[in-house]
Amino acid sequence: MTADPYAAKSSSAPSDAAHRPYREVADARGRVYRIGETDRDILGHSRKIMVYLPWIAMMAISVFEYAYGSAEDTLSHAHGWTQSNTFWILSVWVFFQAGIAFPAGWLREKGILTARTAMYIGSGMCLLGFLSLSHLSDVRLAIVGFGVIGGIGAGLIYATCINMVGKWFPERRGARTGFVNGGFAYGSLPFIFIFNYGFDTANYHRVLDLIGCYIMIVVFGCAFFFKDPPKNWWPADIDPLSYAGSQKSAVSMAKNPPAVKQYTPREAIRTGMLPLMWLSVVLTAGVSIFGISFQVDYAKDVGFGPLVAASSMGVMAVINGVGRGVVGWLSDRWGRKSTLVFVIVVLGLSQFGVIWAGDLRSEWLFLFFAFLSGFGGGAFYPLFAALTPDYFGENYNATNYGLVYSGKLVSGLFGGGLGSMVVAAWGYDGAYALAGGVSIVAAAIALLLRQPGRTAVPSPAG
Structure with a gap:
């Protein structure tokens, strides 16, 4: 992969940085990088x-x-x-x-x-x-x-x-x-x-x-x-073509190579990957919202004590938030897609774990799987937020990620409203089993994700 430097127009920069020296280089696929500042x-x-x-x-x-x-x-x-x-x-x-x-x-x-x-x-x-x-x-x-x-x-x-x-x-x-x-x-x-x-x-x-x-x-x-x-x-200290300059950045970029071009929303949709991301968000966020909405009620239904029924929402919030940071860090090392599939599978298995804990009437087992569900139910958000520019570039990320995140619109409806209908019809065990199955489907969809335009040329080695 070779650089193709060419003169940059100052109009592409903010007015207060236009005088600073920079140049733009293009990689073998034509993606442009502005370097030097x-x-x-x-x-x-x-x-x-x-x-x-x-x-x-x-x-x-x-x-x-x-x-x-x-x-x-x-x-x-x-x-x-x-x-x-x-x-x-x-x-x-x-x-x-x-x-x-x-x-x-x-x-x-x-x-x-x-x-x-x-x-x-x-x-x-x-x-x-x-x-x-x-x-x-x-x-x-x-x-x-x-x-x-x-x-x-x-x-x-x-x-x-x-x-x-x-x-x-x-x-x-x-x-x-x-x-x-x-x-x-x-x-x-x-x-x-x-x-x-x-x-x-x-x-x-x-x-x-x-x-x-x-x-x-x-x-x-x-x-x-x-x-x-x-x-x-x-960044001026990182070569976007050879990934030289930082060992940590080199590892991350080898696992998560930059998008091959800057995709507009229309182009991103045409790749087929953005619709797959959107569908995966709909399913995964729906399961997450379902878990948050019905966890306390399920605990009461199986006869757990007031402490477990309260579900320690403060601890749940901490686990949910810390989990997002942890998986973001892991995704730089494992790869964004692999980490995403892992998180969604954990979310799905935890739904079945909640049923198992309820059948055994084990409060501590219930808390374990409930917190595991909280971890998986939050960790996928930053992964999609990072995966979107990985696939489609940064220039149109505000709209591209806006489209992906809009899947939460549908999730909020079926995770809460439809979830209550399923609970009424099938009971909590049936509803949690369905949620677990939906997560596995979402994980299968995530397995289909691939970076657009990079099939012909292998990802660079670390």
Whole structure:
């Protein structure tokens, strides 16, 4: 593989970095890499800050999804809502949180919406979401305020953070993406404790208002420093053609070679790989949401004690989040696809393990498989987030990953709503068995994934 350097136009770079020396090289397949500029040339400091700031922002918005369940009882008493009301508020939130990723990515790639602006808008919408949950007793208005507005706000922040870290670490994105994504789970831990021990009908206005303000301040502060690298940018100390410069990066790039070109969303769909990713996300996320929704009810149904029935949601959040970071790190060494298949299989087998523990009436075995399910139920998200630019490149990743992540739209419906129908018809054992089977199908689909355009030329050796 040989380099083909050619002159670069300064218009492809941000105005404040246009004067810095760089050149663009093309590999044997024609993919262009912009080399010569360091992260400090562009940012004025290390690119590591583009890991920590998105991580902090993701922890701030984690309260929406992972701590909401701990607040449901108090919200129901305060506003006179039913369990169905609180379920639909969260379901609508999931729908819009996942659904905004693609249109937001399209706006960003068209230059209409910058990363910083997306974060600013998202922070304000998150504040409005919690103010709605605090002050609106009409469930329809709460759905609009928290579900729609809050969901869009959180989705803008989520998508921007995930895409940001992937762009700044194209040579070893697995561990970084997993680390940032993990904050979206274990960042909810303090809020879970607040909702369980310091949240009641006497103070819910104040608590929810303060949480909304906290999210806005934290995200707004992080957003001030957000900046995308120039298109096609590649770290100056890593050769994108020979993978020389860093042993760790060389290993990761050998296992996860860069995309052969920058695929537009239309081109990515035509490869057939993006639709397979989307379908795998639909199935895997559906099983994950099913497990979160019915784990406590199943524990009560088989007669487990109150501690097990409560399912220690705080521990679950930690395991879910830490698991995302661990598998991201592993994927840099094992390969993204192999790690993804492993995680989905673990998720599937854990569903059958939950049934086994229930049949044996073993609380500790139930906790083990429940936590294993929590691990698998979160770990696949950063893998898809890293696999998408691995396959289709970084330049259109905001829209490409937005399409992949939109599978969660469907998952939220069949994981919760359809799941409750299956439980009613087949019982918990039948529902968990079906969930396990769905995971195995998702793993089989993941086995079919291959990097577009790299079949004719073998991946480079480490």
